[in-house]
Amino acid sequence: MSSPTRPGRWLLIAAWLSFVAEVVIIGTGGAVRLTGSGLGCSEWPLCTPESLVPTEELGIHGFIEFGNRTLTGVVGVLALAVLVLTFLHVRSRRGLRLTIWFAAGGIVAGVAAAVIAGAFAAPAFVVFSSVVLVAVIAAAIVTVRTVSERRDLVVLAWIVVAGVVAQALVGGITVLTGLNPFIVGFHYVSSVVLVAVTAAYLVRAYDGPGxxxxxxxxxxxxxxxxxxxxxxxxxxxxxxxxxxxxxxxxxxxxxxxxxxxxxxxxxxxxxxxxxxxxxxxxxxxxxxxxxxxxxxxxxxxxxxxxxxxxxxxxxxxxxxxxxxxxxxxxxxxxxxxxxxxxxxxxxxxxxxxxxxxxxxxxxxxxx
Known part of the structure; x- marks a missing residue:
């Protein structure tokens, strides 16, 4: 089978948007910290025990913190878009099917684990995110083996997806630990690594196969x-x-x-x-x-x-x-x-x- 050519326009656009989003979220994360809004939302993933979104009582800090959380969702969607388009580019429909099955299984298992964790007063979202992260890593290991061409792009795309899930997990732990400085620092370093990985994806995409x-x-x-x-x-x-x-x-x-x-x-x-x-x-x-x-x-x-x-x-x-x-x-x-x-x-x-x-x-x- 001939090697795939350089990725098409839509994949390159998605890759560029993913890179830009990873840089922007560092800026918004910095805004959260620099405005003293790190605990603008007291809970995770809810903003308050009763509300997903910030309330008026939280003031501007709640909206700044929630805005950064919302951008995390955008980053995740773009990472998934790059992954899906990469599988289509390398013509690995089997890899895409396996990814969907792992995603469904990871979400179901994560919800079940979160329900059990909640019954024991454990942080449900941390448990859910941990299970989903394990599913993502397993899916990456399995699906990369199904790809014979441009495996470099598939690996890089999976790293970003896994990194976004891990960032959500670390973000929850950051709030639960009251902004532990070491965890906050790790959160930032992880974001910088993801910026580097998305940049690497763009370089390898433009270089072509071989x-x-x-x-x-x-x-x-x-x-x-x-x-x-x-x-x-x-x-x-x-x-x-x-x-x-x-x-x-x-x-x-x-x-x-x-x-x-x-x-x-x-x-x-x-x-x-x-x-x-x-x-x-x-x-x-x-x-x-x-x-x-x-x-x-x-x-x-x-x-x-x-x-x-x-x-x-x-x-x-x-x-x-x-x-x-x-x-x-x-x-x-x-x-x-x-x-x-x-x-x-x-x-x-x-x-x-x-x-x-x-x-x-x-x-x-x-x-």
Whole structure:
């Protein structure tokens, strides 16, 4: 069977919308935290014990929190749309049928487990979400094996779907634990990972099918991965710093116990290292005319903007709008870094008289 061509327009539109939604929900999640609306809705998935939607008594905080929850549904629908369209693109109707069966079974099992949990005064929604997440993971494992072409797209689409379900689960736990700073931080990091995965899906979709070969020198690839590590460390300390800052999501939330001023200085060190490494990547990419150059420049621009915003917010006492911009820029940096890493390789150009198996073997030997 011939390999599917590049995904069609509707799949690419859905993939782009999924990426944008993942970035936007980081912004709305930041708004929840920065306006002190983290507990605007006291329950999960209901907003109050008696109402799914916020009431007037909750004020603006309830509507801000509920708006972020509503966007979670939009993110989930878009993730499912990408998954379904991906199965149709790779012509795996069996995989799509199995997905529907797993979805139905997971929902039924989740409802049953939630009813039992409720009888024992356990958090029903957490139990429901956990069962559905297990069903999603099982469906991913089973259906990926039914796909012979563009398995990379199917895997990436499943990761986003599973991530959205996991985020709903973590969101519920966040509310139930009264905005535990570590769980809130994990919630944010998970969102950044999903932004990176949706960006990876777009890159692989536009690249098309077939084997790939290294497009840069080995030392440049190593330098790029070191830059990725520096970005990860910077993000980790940034999350820890925010967890100890003034914007915890609610005035009554207990901090993690670290000194925020010290963490801010620690956070800046890997940030400056990251900037220096990116200057090297851009310089080397320009001299050698590497395929990573354009996205390395984009990433450097985002990181420079991050540094400027970071310095500004530190000097101005962490104004909420600056912190929110800092959070969104971090997600965009992760997306750009993902593209740079994926551009370390390029699709193998077809060679007349060489079959697919020979090309795969040649690509493997070159790496």
């Amino acid at each position: 084997p790939r070969e290294r497009a840069v020198p080995v030392w440049f690839a190593v330098l790029t991965h070191l830059t990725t590590a520096a970005l990860a460390v910077t993000l980790a300390f940034g999350v820890l710093t925010t967890a100890n800052g003034p914007h915890s999501g609610d005035a009554n939330v207990i901090r993690t116990g670290f000194d925020a001023s010290v963490l801010a200085h620690v956070h800046s060190v890997p940030g400056y290292v990251l900037g220096g490494l990116l200057v090297l990547l851009v310089g080397a990419g320009a001299v050698l005319r590497l395929p990573t150059l354009r996205w390395s420049i984009a990433l450097l621009a985002v990181v420079v903007a991050q540094i400027v915003v970071g310095v500004y917010q530190a000097r101005e006492g962490l104004p909420p709008i600056a912190v929110g911009i800092h959070m969104v820029l971090a997600a965009l940096a992760a997306a750009a870094m993902t593209v740079v890493v994926l551009r370390l390789k390029r699709p193998v150009a077809p060679v007349a008289g060489v079959d697919e198996g020979d090309r795969v073997e040649a690509s493997a030997s070159s790496n």
